Amino acid sequence: MTAYNPPVTLTPLIVSLATDIGAACVRLEFQQDQALKLRRINRIRTIQGSLAIEGNTLSEAQITAILEGKRVIAPPEEILEAQNAIACYRELSHWLSWQESHLKAAHNMLMKGLLPTAGAYREEGVGVMQGTKVIHMAPPASRVPLLVKQLLDWLKKTSLPPLIASCVFHYEFEFIHPFADGNGRMGRLWQTLIMSQWNPLFANIPVESLVHDHQADYYQAINLSTARSDSAPFVEFMLQMILSAIKQALIPQVTPQVTPQVTPQVTPQVTPQVTPQVRMLLKAVTGEVSREQLQLALGLQDRKSFRERYLQPALNASLIEMTLPEKPQSRLQRYRLTEAGLRQLNQLPH
Known part of the structure; x- marks a missing residue:
């Protein structure tokens, strides 16, 4: 089997975010008692968030009630989705991320009663839709197993830090779209x-x-990575979400003097x-x-x-400016780069 190395550019932002996450993890480990208390509520938030992305x-x-075995009045399919997700996250520590049999077993558990082919790779072509528009055609079904x-195999052998590798895997998995649902x-x-x-x-x-x-x-980062054939935009997005999630987990232990310390550290990083x-x-x-032209260019x-x-x-960072600042709502309003924006643009990887 030919080795595969997913294309990813390790941008300065990726390296910086990974470093910040490592430091935040150390801080969180000092709060293990608090982390244990938050384990249950965070697990519920995790399940609710992941299901909500899919329309649940x-x-x-309600998910707390399901977890406690209580009766919930809701669409049966949504209740089953939650029950399956709860079972999967309970089983998490028993799986190995590079084992194909574990991957299939997890999908079988996650989609049990929801998908006839749960635990099996798709046998037909599939496209990712945004409204009525196909935004991604996944590889042919015949190529999925390979x-x-x-x-x-890459995940098991890669020398990338696990934090970054997890983001790359996530993007590549969504690109392959191995299951029917x-x-x-x-x-x-x-x-x-x-x-x-x-x-x-x-x-x-x-x-x-x-x-x-x-x-x-989230979807914009996936689309941009696909357009560039480089998962860096998605990795950057996910690392930002991970860092924010850790910081939120740290909030219960934050003392009043932390706020003035954090602000000056974060603010200088906003521009570069x-x-x-x-x-x-x-x-x-x-x-x-115009705004319309920008939205169109970004696919938003x-x-x-x-x-x-x-x-x-x-605008707040003075990286762009209005051509008609005295008439912000004008239909003739246009936007252009400032000198700071041009400097910033020249520093960005192409």
Whole structure:
């Protein structure tokens, strides 16, 4: 079997985020007692977040009730999805991330009663839809067994840090789309498994909950990585979610004096290490462009998400500016790079 090395550029942002996550993990390990107390609620948030991304409407309270064996009034399929996910996360420590039989067993458990072919690779072609638009055509079904074997073999042998490798695996798994359904849930579950094999703390850090809060950016990062044939944008996005999730887990132990210490450390990094969304925006600004042109260039349909996660942060950081600042709502409004934006753009990897 030919060895496969997934293409990923280790950008300065990836290295920086991985370093910050390592430091945050050390801090969290000092709070093990608190982490144990939060284990149950974080597991519930993890399950609720991962299911919600796929359209499940159950609340954290309802999933808690299911976990406790109580009766819940909700669509039977959504209840079954939650029951299966609970069973999977309980079994997490018994699986090896590079074992194909474990991967199939996990999918069988996750999709039991929901998919006739649970635990088996798809036998037909499949496309990932966004509304009525096909945004990704997965590889032919005939190639799936080989592609999965190559990916798992890479995962077992890679010299990449497990934190980064888990993100690369997650992207590659979604690209292959090996099962007829449940690929998103499986990709997130398996990334949690890979990270928890490196550091058991990750079994109880609700990264999925934050991914749900930034769902549009999650899919945008996948699409951008596919367009570039490089998983770096997705890795950057996931590492940001992981770091944020750890910081939230640290919040219960934060003392009043921490806030003034954190702010000056974070603020200077904003300009040299802008978010992946602002980076995308800067690369899309050519000359003077309208909001509609920027959204089109970035492949974004949600105007609110674009404004809050892309446009406004770039304006706030003075990386772009309005051509008509005195008329922010004008239909003639255009946006252009500032000198700071040009400097930042020149520093970004191409």
